[in-house]
Amino acid sequence: MADPLYYVDQSDVREGKLADVRAAMSDLADFVRAREPQLIAYRFYLDETASTMTLVAVHPDSASLELHMDIGGDKFRGFAELIRMRSIDLYGRPSEAAVERLRAKAEMLGGATVTVHTAQAGFSRPTT
Template sequence: MSGPFVVKTVSKIHPGKAESYRPMVAEFCRLAEEREPRLLVFHIYVSEDQSSEVVLQIHPDAESMQHHLEVMGEKVRETFAYTDFESLEIYGQPNDELRAWLERVSEGVPFTLHETHWGGFTRLGETTAE
């Protein structure tokens, strides 16, 4: 059974940089929404003390993630002035190009790949009370 392609990254926000980083986050989210019509979910959560962030992405498939890297790669690199990558989790089957990318970006950080999807469902949009 094939499921969506899910990405979870955790990064440390450089001390004293959270407030200057926040407008970049807003711009990043706006551009991702504008440039990636197939991207299902994109959220950035920040800890209460603004010392770390978690980025959650849900793509319909690996090709959508590949597209994300192509259209947002430069913006991702700009975030490195504010954050340090700490861990990466992937849920789904990466294609060959993503496997090569994963090898590069996961070097030296905790990385977990969960390729096999045993089941589940995706419910996006508004739900109605029954």
Template structure:
């Protein structure tokens, strides 16, 4: 079994805010890359028509996601006027403290938190 934690949030882009949101998310991705060395992947996706954004990140373990919330969390409020958050989905084991942080994020941006517990599977890491 895997200790990986996968985070996926999905938001509607507010009308007229796509260009501003793309700049903000590129800046956030750059910040995460520079300041969170344990995160495995952090990717921002937009639907073809630019009305929906998904942010997907993969963490090697729960402490990596907790660190992300602590370090990048202060950068979320300026993004709030640009999106309507639909869901935050977490795939993997979490604790009550993290769930509270995620619910606080939904208080800021809207949406709901869905937790998916691992039932079966594996993860491979590329050879070094």
């Protein structure tokens, strides 16, 4: 079994766009829930000032991340007017194709950095 991938991105909410961001987060979460049953977790967060949006996703493997990019590409573009993405951090061993697609997404949404972190120690327990 492949190790899961942990995806975390952070974005600045554009001035005056908070209500639109909240609606877009809800819409995208519903869209993903209906189309990607393989995802382990997919959560949006706002910080206490509601100026930073964070997305945390747990994919069972790199193929899941690539599928997510295929399915959600058009939806991601809808965030371009709402946020400025600062960073994407990916924890695990993604395919090169997945990393390249994340770099394109990061550029489209504000020029964010993409950093891949490889596991050095630890474990995951299976869920039931």
